[in-house]
Amino acid sequence: AQSVTQPDIHITVSEGASLELRCNYSYGATPYLFWYVQSPGQGLQLLLKYFSGDTLVQGIKGFEAEFKRSQSSFNLRKPSVHWSDAAEYFCAVGRPDNQGGKLIFGQGTELSVKP
Amino acid sequence: DADVTQTPRNRITKTGKRIMLECSQTKGHDRMYWYRQDPGLGLRLIYYSFDVKDINKGEISDGYSVSRQAQAKFSLSLESAIPNQTALYFCATSEGRSQYFGPGTRLTVL
Numbered sequence: 001a002q003s004v005t006q007p008d009i010h011i012t013v014s015e016g017a018s019l020e021l022r023c024n025y026s027y028g029a030t031p032y033l034f035w036y037v038q039s040p041g042q043g044l045q046l047l048l049k050y051f052s053g054d055t056l057v058q059g060i061k062g063f064e065a066e067f068k069r070s071q072s073s074f075n076l077r078k079p080s081v082h083w084s085d086a087a088e089y090f091c092a093v094g095r096p097d098n099q100g101g102k103l104i105f106g107q108g109t110e111l112s113v114k115p
Numbered sequence: 116d117a118d119v120t121q122t123p124r125n126r127i128t129k130t131g132k133r134i135m136l137e138c139s140q141t142k143g144h145d146r147m148y149w150y151r152q153d154p155g156l157g158l159r160l161i162y163y164s165f166d167v168k169d170i171n172k173g174e175i176s177d178g179y180s181v182s183r184q185a186q187a188k189f190s191l192s193l194e195s196a197i198p199n200q201t202a203l204y205f206c207a208t209s210e211g212r213s214q215y216f217g218p219g220t221r222l223t224v225l
Contacts, residue, residue: 009155032212043119043205044158044216051212090157094212101146101209102173105157 002027004093006106013081014114021076021109023091032094033074034103035065039087047089050074061085086113118142119217121206127223128196136191136220138206147189148214149173149181152203161204164189196224 003026013019025031032051036044048059055067065076074091091106119140128134138147145166150158150173160173162181170181178200182190193200201224207214 004157034213036216043218044207046213046215049213092158101212101214102148102160102163103158103214105150105159107155107157 002031002093002095002104004091004104004106006089006091006109008109009107010110010112012112012114015083016080019076019078019081019085019111021089021091021111023074023076023106025072025074025091025093027072027093027095029096030067030069032096033065033067034092034094035059035063035074035076036090036092037061037087038090038108044090047076081111081113083113083115086111119206119208119215121204121217121220123220124218125221127225129225130197132196134193134196134222136204136206136222138189138191138217140187140189140206140208140217142208142210142215143186144208144210144215145186146209147183148207148209149179149189149191150205150207151175151200152205152219158205161191193222193224196222198224200224 005024034049035047038044050057050067088108088110090108092103094103122137148163149161152158164183180192204220206217
């Protein structure tokens with residue numbers, strides 16, 4: 001069965017520092033991969049997605065993610081964090097055989113930003 | 116205006132009450148989904164619908180029912196609410212591979 005693991009429940013970084021949020025998945029083939037962000041009191045906003053091709057994908061708000069097949073990972077990165085990036089981040093996977101377009105979500109990583 | 120709207124945004128109810136959460140979308144997508152979010156568990160799929168005549172159970176459908184009244188409307192009902200259904204509920208739509216989420220409904224069952 002598919003599964004998604006975000007090993008870090010909570011991360012704190014200083015404003016201006018770099019950020020990497022980890023995501024590992026379990027699936028027999030290359031899934032579709034997504035990162036969503038949830039700001040306090042808000043719904044989920046799609047940051048970026050990977051379907052195929054170039055393994056480094058660019059998203060909104062200066063985020064990028066790299067798909068590494070050998071590590072079954074899709075880690076999210078940002079070179080310089082802003083205070084407004086404080087939010088909860090979710091990694092999700094979908095199946096290319098398109099089982100209803102369903103997504104499996106990780107547990108989420110809460111990001112705090114120190115001034 | 117938001118593409119995916121949910122009403123109400125917050126609701127407090129009592130055990131045993133029937134409650135309906137509503138979702139509307141202006142994106143013109145055929146596929147709609149209901150998820151619940153619990154701290155430390157991420158989002159889990161309750162029901163999904165490919166079109167007006169299609170309803171499918173998700174991962175955690177027990178205690179819930181849905182109605183797809185039109186392409187743009189997908190409602191989630193709790194026939195007899197219980198405290199462990201206290202959660203944040205999200206509606207989503209998709210066309211293709213990406214899903215787009217509403218702002219959520221925070222439901223508290225006392």
